[in-house]
Amino acid sequence: VEKRQPIPKQNLRVPGPTPIPPEASEAQTAPMINHRGPEFSAMMKRITLRLQYFFQTEALVMTYPASGTGGQECAIVNVFSPGDHVVSITIGNFGNRMAKIAEAYGLQVTRLEYPWGEAAEPASVEKRLQEVAPYKGVLLTHNETSTGVTNDIETLARIIRKHNPDALIIVDAVSSLACVPLEMDAWDLDVVFTGSQKGWMVPPGLMMIAASPRAWEAYKTAKLPRFYFDWEMTRKSLQSKWQHPTTPPLSVLYALDVTLEMMLEEGRQAIFDRHQRAGEYVRNRAKALGLDLLADHQYASNTVTAIKVPEGIDLKVMLKKLREEEKTVFAGGQGQLDGKIFRIGHLGYFTEADLQSAVDNLEHVLHDLGYKG
Numbered sequence: 001v002e003k004r005q006p007i008p009k010q011n012l013r014v015p016g017p018t019p020i021p022p023e024a025s026e027a028q029t030a031p032m033i034n035h036r037g038p039e040f041s042a043m044m045k046r047i048t049l050r051l052q053y054f055f056q057t058e059a060l061v062m063t064y065p066a067s068g069t070g071g072q073e074c075a076i077v078n079v080f081s082p083g084d085h086v087v088s089i090t091i092g093n094f095g096n097r098m099a100k101i102a103e104a105y106g107l108q109v110t111r112l113e114y115p116w117g118e119a120a121e122p123a124s125v126e127k128r129l130q131e132v133a134p135y136k137g138v139l140l141t142h143n144e145t146s147t148g149v150t151n152d153i154e155t156l157a158r159i160i161r162k163h164n165p166d167a168l169i170i171v172d173a174v175s176s177l178a179c180v181p182l183e184m185d186a187w188d189l190d191v192v193f194t195g196s197q198k199g200w201m202v203p204p205g206l207m208m209i210a211a212s213p214r215a216w217e218a219y220k221t222a223k224l225p226r227f228y229f230d231w232e233m234t235r236k237s238l239q240s241k242w243q244h245p246t247t248p249p250l251s252v253l254y255a256l257d258v259t260l261e262m263m264l265e266e267g268r269q270a271i272f273d274r275h276q277r278a279g280e281y282v283r284n285r286a287k288a289l290g291l292d293l294l295a296d297h298q299y300a301s302n303t304v305t306a307i308k309v310p311e312g313i314d315l316k317v318m319l320k321k322l323r324e325e326e327k328t329v330f331a332g333g334q335g336q337l338d339g340k341i342f343r344i345g346h347l348g349y350f351t352e353a354d355l356q357s358a359v360d361n362l363e364h365v366l367h368d369l370g371y372k373g
């Protein structure tokens, strides 16, 4: 095996994992504590109540050692039974993943697919939902990280509710929560989940999920197999002792305890505004370079921007030059967009200078490669 190398310092501009603030790095080096002791309970209570504020919900936010995909699976196994009909509204790779999980668990899944780079269009969703009814739930992606598109969840949820008041509305908010507005209770969403490595400014390893009273009602009769992700086990531990039924990733929680405090200091609306400015900045700079954006401006994401690879540019060469010469890391495309787009993450912990230098570096590299724009 090769000798271990130090992890390089880079301008990491992928849509998760994101850079973390020094205060969060520092917090992670604290000694381990007993996860059945009073220090842990005090921290877990504080974290949970603050997560509720960012989820904009009265519901208990449950925290699992898992990634975003765990959130998709956790949502599905707790509210559905084999053979249940669900509608999966997909606009990209992560929406498709949730549909695949539902299929793997034996649900009957109707996919309403939209072209990658577009949002789910409310009028056509309304029409299709009526055609495919009855259905027990709808699976939605708030921010499709693979395409840089944000769905209008408020409008989509209102349409679903109008036709099917009992529908379970499941929202993947992995790359949007705490970055762009999402109001779980006001929009009457049933299950919402997110992942620590996105807007929360901490490392990967934690998944956070909340369930509405309607989802908890569904939980009582849901028959899909579940154990690790069983909500009741987690609810009981949290509500009786502010603990977790299994061993929690303490160092990620230490970091989250710190970043939630930073986020409260910055203010929820100020965080949304900062992401809005970031989205506009990256989109405007890309357009000024003559690059084409994948998403239309009306639904372009404020956490990740997908840019089409210009004619004559070899994406692999461009990303390698950026990484090796400019210490700037962008993400490529996924699935059908592999080789066709690259993505710049602008969520969580970043300054305007980080984004400016990332796009400046992109500009140098493109010109080195003969791009005329």
Ligand code: PLP
Pocket: 015, 016, 067, 068, 069, 070, 094, 141, 143, 144, 145, 146, 172, 173, 174, 175, 195
């Ligand atoms: N859903 C969305 C919207 C995502 O962006 C991601 C990851 O980027 C996932 C789900 C899957 O998360 P993970 O890779 O943490 O399992």
